[in-house]
Amino acid sequence: MEHSLIVTHGEEIIFTSNEHWLHPLFELEDFLKEKNIPSSELLVNDKIAGKAAACLMVRLGVTRCHVELLSERAIPVFKAHEVDFSYDSLVEQIQCRTEDLITDSMSIDDAYLFLRKRAGRVQGLPVKIENLTVDIGRKNILENLSLELGRGEQLVIHGANGTGKTTLLRTLLGFLQPVQGTIRVGDIMVGSNEWRHNRSMIGYVHQENVKNTFPISAEEVVAIGLSERKLSSKELNYRVELAMRRTGCFHLAKQSYHRLSGGEKQRVSLARCLSQNARVLLFDEPTSFLDSGGKEDLLQLLSELSSTEAPTMILVSHETAWLDQLNWPRKELKGGQLC
């Protein structure tokens, strides 16, 4: 069978794919990540490439490619990013609707995220909250609140202390029972039996106020995120290490979780959510214990997450200066409602 994509490293063929459309390039991305191979040393031979494929190759860091049938629309993308390209035949455009949808105003990162969504490679699930009312004791905290987020979308919720931000997240997690209203994550209703079996789809990075002395190491906390899966100990250790390295806390793996600082605990907590491949991530005041370096790291990780796995993310905070840097859509929680 003829391959649609052949990738060589020096003389050696290291990757082939027979898939169609942009899937071979996404498969290549996974392959390179897994093997930790730098894309700049590769020669990518593609059968057909248009503007979308060119954007993806640039995002993957490809510097040399040969395309059998190349769309003229790919050329400015290659030239702007100094990709050394050649081709057998050139056509004005290829018959692929995706090529029309990548506009000139899109950055490579925007195009990449758009293409991931189009290829169904977004981890996030939609979240739909309808007419939610939550009381704590006799006090009404949330009043007829509705919210809809698409797959892989992000939202920042800000608001003064005590307005109910944590209450909203805890209700999303099913910890609090609403007086009225429904919450759906994907097709699953929070509180239903199906939800009980799929709780790990939601990850919660929260403020840790409780002093607990239960002896548990940081890596064991991360492994909790994987406890529902039947993994070999090798696979489990690999996933725990990967997640802890991503959030910069692998050096704390063997330390007692309860002796960690607030910022360190937050990194461990985020690693737990990453290891469980949570499809919706909820962050409650994630910067509260972080110093400026920690905040920078978190910003970088959030922007990386939103353009790679793209879980659906909701972050609540009252720290407005930091929120400005996080260029996500925002809503304010006020009087029990989002506005």
Ligand SMILES: Nc1ncnc2c1ncn2[C@@H]1O[C@H](COP(=O)(O)OP(=O)(O)OP(=O)(O)O)[C@@H](O)[C@H]1O
């Ligand atoms: N267990 C509880 N018992 C009684 N009242 C509670 C309880 N939990 C929360 N509340 C009250 O519910 C209201 C909303 O609290 P919540 O923690 O959701 O606010 P928040 O917006 O997250 O505040 P902050 O910004 O300070 O974290 C507050 O008035 C709080 O005192």
